[in-house]
Amino acid sequence: MEVLLRDVSKVFPGGTVAVDTVSLHVRPGELVVLLGPSGCGKTTLLRMVAGLELPTAGQVTLDGRPARTVAYSGRDVAMVFQELALYRHMSVAENIGFPLRWAGFDDAARHEKVLEVASALGIGELLGRRPSQLSGGQRQRVAMGRALVRNPRLFLMDEPLSDLDTQLRTELRTEIVDLVKDLGATCVYVTHDQTEALTMADRVAILRRGVLQDLGKPTDVYTRPATLYVAGFLGQPRMNLIEATVVVSLDQHVALRMGAQELRLPWLHMQARMLARYHGERIAVGFRPEALTPVPPDTTDNVLHGRVLYLEHHGHESLAFLDVGATAVTIDETGYGDPGTNRGRSRGVRGMLARLSGRGGRPAAASEEKAVERAGAGRHERARAELTIRLAPYPSIGVGHPVAVAVDVTRLHFFDDAGMRIDLARR
Numbered sequence: 001m002e003v004l005l006r007d008v009s010k011v012f013p014g015g016t017v018a019v020d021t022v023s024l025h026v027r028p029g030e031l032v033v034l035l036g037p038s039g040c041g042k043t044t045l046l047r048m049v050a051g052l053e054l055p056t057a058g059q060v061t062l063d064g065r066p067a068r069t070v071a072y073s074g075r076d077v078a079m080v081f082q083e084l085a086l087y088r089h090m091s092v093a094e095n096i097g098f099p100l101r102w103a104g105f106d107d108a109a110r111h112e113k114v115l116e117v118a119s120a121l122g123i124g125e126l127l128g129r130r131p132s133q134l135s136g137g138q139r140q141r142v143a144m145g146r147a148l149v150r151n152p153r154l155f156l157m158d159e160p161l162s163d164l165d166t167q168l169r170t171e172l173r174t175e176i177v178d179l180v181k182d183l184g185a186t187c188v189y190v191t192h193d194q195t196e197a198l199t200m201a202d203r204v205a206i207l208r209r210g211v212l213q214d215l216g217k218p219t220d221v222y223t224r225p226a227t228l229y230v231a232g233f234l235g236q237p238r239m240n241l242i243e244a245t246v247v248v249s250l251d252q253h254v255a256l257r258m259g260a261q262e263l264r265l266p267w268l269h270m271q272a273r274m275l276a277r278y279h280g281e282r283i284a285v286g287f288r289p290e291a292l293t294p295v296p297p298d299t300t301d302n303v304l305h306g307r308v309l310y311l312e313h314h315g316h317e318s319l320a321f322l323d324v325g326a327t328a329v330t331i332d333e334t335g336y337g338d339p340g341t342n343r344g345r346s347r348g349v350r351g352m353l354a355r356l357s358g359r360g361g362r363p364a365a366a367s368e369e370k371a372v373e374r375a376g377a378g379r380h381e382r383a384r385a386e387l388t389i390r391l392a393p394y395p396s397i398g399v400g401h402p403v404a405v406a407v408d409v410t411r412l413h414f415f416d417d418a419g420m421r422i423d424l425a426r427r
């Protein structure tokens, strides 16, 4: 089934703009994940596709017909939500088979279909149990079974795995993809978990404050994010985002000045000439930790020098957070839980994100005040970290240690003052 959203907005009474002029085309058989932090409008968007909510403006159509008509009229659309609504007084088999009763299947046909779906989901042994006798993961499978049994052409799933532990989530997300693909159904899947989005989706749609920020294959949105917001949102550890002034030396190179240090892109470098038109301007430069390699201190050419502010040991690797004397560009609402990690320091490319969303946003001055507050002792020291690098587990260096890192300038990301990717056209 084809899902088409044309300039869809939803404003709730009271004035909350939950969804802001979103256009999205989900092709038949495609699995599109709506990703974004809490409150960005994912559920509202999904509910409009389900016909449960009417848009304030724009249109939502399913195979060319208004969503509400399709969802109400047939059995083509199935929904799975986080809050499972299993019938407690019914067995697993009755729960799964329930939609078939409505569709007029006789007992034998229903039984056969339930068995088929239950064994596909690995719950064939549990058909006689009540929901209260099941684990969370098993209950989730039953809910999935009830949605699957109707052979729907469109699945709408809203954080169906969010109550489960990590291992079950990992298992079930693969199963969901397989099941949906086997059925040839279209699927719109809502989550705030970027791993889920990047592993499951054919394409990911990233929302912030109701505005669609990026739409593309997982590899595209990760390797070439369309906006500064997406650059900061996707990836763990997050992408380093540093403010730089562009200085052109004609026919030689384009320098990116970051505090007292600079990186140089040779003039023949593909991106150098594209950056040349920003001569004298400030832009945001992004580089993921994987583009940075520790090198001996006397190495020249595109090396940044810094000092270790703190280290984090993750077992398989350690992360070092360096102060390189430059200004970090930070993004609020990245969905990260730790308030100490660079957040609030949005001096630099000022109010970039407020403008990006076209409204709201914390004024830069307030953010600067917060940054000052955080520059004190304790965990708020972390707000000073400007460059995250990956190291082998438990390295011999410690806090305060000088470190030189070579920057792979072919893996830089550039964003303009409005937070838009400078070379978006090449994606």
Ligand SMILES: Nc1ncnc2c1ncn2[C@@H]1O[C@H](COP(=O)(O)OP(=O)(O)OP(=O)(O)O)[C@@H](O)[C@H]1O
Pocket (backbone or CB within 6 Å): 012, 013, 014, 016, 017, 018, 036, 037, 038, 039, 040, 041, 042, 043, 044, 045, 192
């Ligand atoms: N019925 C409603 N009336 C008023 N405001 C609403 C209503 N439903 C949602 N909102 C608001 O609309 C915005 C988007 O909410 P929505 O539930 O779509 O976000 P979400 O991205 O799904 O969040 P979460 O991940 O926390 O579920 C929020 O600011 C929310 O408070």
